Amino acid sequence: MHSCDYGRRSTGYVRKSFSFSAHQFDLGTFVGLWHSHDDNHFLLKIYRMDDKEYSDYYNYHLNYALENNLVSEEDFFRHVWQIVQTRIKHFEIQDPFSRNHAMHRQQLEKLQRFQKYLTSIDEWNARPCHIVIAEKDELIHSLKQEIEKLTTKLAELNEYEVSLKILIDDGHLQTFIDIVQQLREVQLPSGRKLLKSDHKIPYAKMIAKYFSHGGKDIPIETARNYFVDKKGDVTIKGTSIQPEHRLFKVIPIVPAKKPQVQVRTYRGDQTGHQK
Known part of the structure; x- marks a missing residue:
């Protein structure tokens, strides 16, 4: 029991x-x-x-x-x-x-x-009511402070928000993306890449946020399709740049240094063995 x-x-x-x-x-x-x-x-x-x-x-x-x-x-x-x-x-x-x-x-x-x-x-x-009311008042005060912080942060972000985008000439979106893709591979005279990113999505986001094509916004997925993995020279499940849109070639004025290959020679002894 x-x-x-x-x-x-x-x-x-x-x-x-x-x-x-x-x-x-x-x-x-x-x-x-x-x-x-x-x-x-x-x-x-x-x-x-x-x-x-x-x-x-x-x-x-x-x-x-x-x-x-x-x-x-x-x-x-x-x-x-x-x-x-x-x-x-x-x-x-x-x-x-x-x-x-x-x-x-x-x-x-x-x-x-x-x-x-x-x-x-x-x-x-x-x-008791006074306890519940005190907790609710504290919660409301906390939420108001959080709203004020978020409002201030939003205002700061909006200050740098894009109001007017850079216009890509109608019909040449692929031409511009081809230039961006080339810039990703440009090397400095030291042999290091000029641009570094562990992911390709930042390039797609940049294009969608700061550029327009034919007077219209560029959907993020449209831009993203051009920055997918490749197998050899073939894009996997993405959009390829058509040959007729490859109008420019990014060439460095000062070419990147090629890594020097050190060749080590060995001197043989009298028995013919190397040292």
């Missing part, structure tokens, strides 16, 4: 009979969550348990009450909250110079952590 077996009476719910249960969340001689010293038995368990057990502990007693039609979920929450809040207030007014001060402080911290758990499951805003 569940150690919190409640029986209906006009004054609340009490335990029907005494029993010993092996379940870790049973409260032993607990006489009912609405009677006598029920708060002491309920809270003593909290003082000894880890924070990760709060949910299981709360739901263990909640489920029993619901299964036996003893109380609604909201009323159960309100009652547990009141038990915890009352004991927190009790500890807060205790003499800090009492010999039990250390124990009171530890128990207070435990209750505050359990109350934080209760706050996280309060879907009815069932806690």
Whole structure:
């Protein structure tokens, strides 16, 4: 039998009979969550348990009450909250110079952590109105600050946003993209590439954002089709530049240095072996 077996009476719910249960969340001689010293038995368990057990502990007693039609979920929450809040207030007014001060402080911290758990499951805003209102006001204030930050950031971004795009002459989108593709391969005199990017999508984004073709925006997917992987000289699942649109060739004035190949010679000894 569940150690919190409640029986209906006009004054609340009490335990029907005494029993010993092996379940870790049973409260032993607990006489009912609405009677006598029920708060002491309920809270003593909290003082000894880890924070990760709060949910299981709360739901263990909640489920029993619901299964036996003893109380609604909201009323159960309100009652547990009141038990915890009352004991927190009790500890807060205790003499800090009492010999039990250390124990009171530890128990207070435990209750505050359990109350934080209760706050996280309060879907009815069932806690005292002043607490709920204070939390809502704090949330509103925080959201307003976040909105102000985002508004400022958006204004900064819009300041550099493109209002007028560079117009590519009608019919020569592929010609321009061919030039960009060539620029990707241009090497400096040192032999290093002028432009470096681990991905090809930045080029497509640049074209779509800053250029227009024939008076119309260039869809990002259209530009992206020209910057896909290649197998040899053949574009894989992309759009190839047609020969008639290859009108320019990017040639460096100062060619890149070719890597020098060092040739090491070996001098043979008198026996014909190399050294």
